[in-house]
Amino acid sequence: MADSEALSSLAGDPMAVEALLQAVFGIVVDEAIQKGTSASEKVCEWKEPEELKQLLDLELRSQGESQEQILERCRAVIHYSVKTGHPRFFNQLFSGLDPHALAGRIITESLNTSQYTYEIAPVFVLMEEEVLRKLRALVGWSSGDGIFCPGGSISNMYAVNLARYQRYPDCKQRGLRTLPPLALFTSKECHYSIQKGAAFLGLGTDSVRVVKADERGRMVPEDLERQISMAEAEGAVPFLVSATCGTTVLGAFDPLEAIADVCQRHGLWLHVDAAWGGSVLLSQTHRHLLDGIQRADSVAWNPHKLLAAGLQCSALLLQDTSNLLKRCHGSQASYLFQQDKFYDVELDTGDKVVQCGRRVDCLKLWLMWKAQGSQGLERRIDQAFALARYLVEEMKKREGFELVMEPEFVNVCFWFVPPSLRGKQDSPDYHKRLSTVAPVLKERMVKEGSMMIGYQPHGTRGNFFRVVVANPALTRADIDFLLNELERLGQDL
C-alpha cells in the first residue's frame, strides 16, 4: 500500500534528514555567512537575466533530483544572490547580518507555526506581547496594543483603517459609500505606501492631501493647517495625519510636537510612520529626533531595518486600550477562535489582524535583544550615526562629492561629481549631465560586484546617491572604501 509507510521526501529517515540539513547548513555558513559578509568577497555576482536563468536551471520537472544536485542548487542560489549582510551593501534601508537574529529566524522556520492562537503558538503569543510592550515603552506608553504586520506598508494601512473605523464604526459593515469624503494628510516626503494604502482601502489616492515639506524634507505644520482647512472647505472630513520619522530618501524627521498640536486641535488621529526611524528611540543621544511620538495614536516601526532583525519584522503600536484592533478587524471565526477553550481566549490574538495565518516575527528580535541588551542595541544606533557623520566629514575633505544636505540621520545623500564636471556648476547642462553619473556608476559597481549604493531623482533634483549607514558590522575602513571606490569607478567620467 502506498500509504503504509511515511512518504517524507527522505523516506522518513531521520538520519538522512539530518545529513541533508547539516550539508545545507554547512553551505549556508560558508557561502552566505562567511563569504557573504567578507569585505574581500563580492557583494553581488551580476548576471544578465537570460544568462542567470540558464545558470539556475529553474524549470520544475516531473522527476526529483539527487541530493548532490540539490546541494549544488543551494550553492548556486546563494552564489548569485545579493549579499545584503555584506559591508559594502549600502543599497537599502536594511543591511547587515545579526547572528542572534538569524538564529531566531532559523528556529522560527524549524517550528513553522502560525501566530493566531495560544493553542499552537504559546511561546510566541506571550513573546509578541512582551516585545510589543517593550517597543511601546520606548515610544513612551505604559499601556496599549499592537501587532506584528507583514511589512511597514501594511502597518500603515492598519493605522488608516483603524482611524476611520474609530470615527465611523459602521464602515466595517456598510463600507465607505455611506460616509462623507475622507481626507488624510501626509507630507510629500512620505513613503509611497500611504498612497498605495489609500487606494487599497477604497479611499482612493485623492483622499491623500499632500502637505509641503521644508528644504530638509520635514513636514511644514503651517501647511498642514492650511491643507486641513482646504479639505474642510471642499467638504471632506479630515481624519488622520501620517507623520514620518525617517523619510525614505532624505532621512528626515517630521516635527511631531507641532503636528500633534494640529491633530489635537482638529481631533485627528496621529499616525507616525517610524518604520525607518523608530529604532532611534533606543538611543539616549538621538531619540530627541522623535520628540512628541508619545502623543501619537499609532506608530509603525520596522526593527528589520535599522536593527537588522531580518525581513520581516514590522510592528504596529497603538496607544488604544479599548480593543480597537480586534473590534476593527475581528470576525470571530468559530473554527479557530472557539470560545469554549480551556484557556483564556484573550490570548488568541489572531483576530486582531486581517490575515489568517501569520508568521512569527517576534523571536528574531527578542533573541537578538536578549543577546545584546538594550545597551548593545543603543550602541549600534549610536555607531550608525557616528559613521554617517564620519562619511560626511570625509566627503568634505575630497573633491568630487557634493552633499544634497547635511544629514540628520544615517541617510547620506550626495552627488558624485566626476572630474569632467568639477568646477562647471554654472554651465547650463551641469545638472542634466550630473544626473547621468549615478546610473553609470551604479552599473559599474554592480557589474564589478564591489559595492551597492542606491540612487534616485528627487523632486527637482537629478539623480543622486543615497548611502544608508545601517550595517552594524561597518567600520571606518568600509566608509573609506566607499569613497575611494566611487572615485575609482568615476575617474574617467
Place this chain on the structure above:
Amino acid sequence: MADSEALSSLAGDPMAVEALLQAVFGIVVDEAIQKGTSASEKVCEWKEPEELKQLLDLELRSQGESQEQILERCRAVIHYSVKTGHPRFFNQLFSGLDPHALAGRIITESLNTSQYTYEIAPVFVLMEEEVLRKLRALVGWSSGDGIFCPGGSISNMYAVNLARYQRYPDCKQRGLRTLPPLALFTSKECHYSIQKGAAFLGLGTDSVRVVKADERGRMVPEDLERQISMAEAEGAVPFLVSATCGTTVLGAFDPLEAIADVCQRHGLWLHVDAAWGGSVLLSQTHRHLLDGIQRADSVAWNPHKLLAAGLQCSALLLQDTSNLLKRCHGSQASYLFQQDKFYDVELDTGDKVVQCGRRVDCLKLWLMWKAQGSQGLERRIDQAFALARYLVEEMKKREGFELVMEPEFVNVCFWFVPPSLRGKQDSPDYHKRLSTVAPVLKERMVKEGSMMIGYQPHGTRGNFFRVVVANPALTRADIDFLLNELERLGQDL
C-alpha cells in the same frame, strides 16, 4: 573611537558567529527536527500562560546575556513550542516538516533580501516567475500573471481589489464613494477572510452576499443566480464571485463549471480561493475536484498548506496578461523603481504589490519541488487522500465514531461519542451533551501532549473534531494511534 571597529554582536568575529550558529543549529536539529517529528515525543508541552511566562523569562533588559544563556533560551523556546511537524499534529491545514523546504527557508533567512527588484533579488525574481508559471500551468493557463502574498487572506483581498479596479479603474484615485454599491458573492462555507477583506477594502461586509451551500458544503449555483438577481434588484452592482476549493471545515469543493457559467452569463470576475485545495491539481487522480478552475480570473493557492512548503507560501495567480496587477497596485516610487536602470525594469516586480519590502517565498517551494519532482508531490497528495480514506474506514469499524459526512477531501469531520452517550441518539439532550465532548478531549490531549486535533461548532451542528490528514510523514500507524488515543482519552465520559 566607538566607530573604529565593527560592532556586530560578536565583535565582528566570524569564528564566533559560526560557533554560535553551529550550536543553535545543533539544538534545532535535536529538538525541533528529530524530537519534534518523533512519535515517541510529545507534540506539545502544555503550560499555563503565567507559568510559561516565568519559564521563558521574556523580559528584555539593558544588559545582554552570555552565549550559554542564549543557547538555553533557544532550547526553551523550542521545548515549549507546539511541534507542527509532529505526526500527531492534526490541528491545522498545515502539518509536517519537509527537509528540502526547510533548507530553502534557512537559505532564504540567511540571504535576507526583499523581492522587489532584480537589483537586489536577481535569483528570486526569476525563480518566482518560474514557480508562478508552473502553478499557472497546473491551473490550465499558458500565460498570465501572479505574485506571492503574505497569506491566503491577502491573496483573496488582492483578487477583490483587482476585480473592482478592472471594472472601475477610477476607484484607485477616486475611491469607492463615486461608485454604485458593489456586491460580491461567496458561499456560507467560504473562508472568513472574504468578510475581513471586504471590510478592509472599504466595501463593507454588507457587500458580501452569502450564497447557500448544500449539505456537503458546496455552493449552490442556483442560489448564486438568485442572490445576483436580488442584489441587482436592490440596486447593487455584482462584480465578483469567490468560489472555494477546499473549504476550511468540511473540505468541500464548489462546483466550478456551474459557477463559471453563472459568472460568464453576468460578466462577473471569478475568483477561486483554492488556498487549501489548490495542491490537489498536482494529482492526476483527484484533480477533477477542481474541474473548471481554468475558467477563473484569479486563483489563490497556498503551497504552505497541503504541500508543507512552510509558512508562508501563498500564490495569487491571474489569467490576466494586461499588467493589471501593476496598474492596480503600482505607484512608481522613483527611489526604488528607477526607469533609467541598466537592465530591463520589467523585472522589478515590487510595484505589483501593496507591500514595499516583500519576503522571498518562492525558494522553499522551488527547492522542494526540485527534490521531489512533480511526481513526488503528486504521490504526497495521493497518499493524503488514501490515509484520509483509511481513517474513515477504520472509524466505521469502531463504536463511538460518528462521521459528520463522507469526506471528499482530507478533512475528516466526526464526533467522538463517548460510552455514556452511545445508543442515546434519541435522548433530547444528546446533541447538547455531545457538543461538550470535543472541548474536554482537546484539553486532555493537549495537557498530555499526545495529539492535537481541532474542533468547532458548525452551522447547527455542535462541536465536532476535524482531523486534517496533511503531514507527508503520516503512516497508518499514526491514524491507528489517533483512533486509539481518542478512545483512551474519552473512555470515562
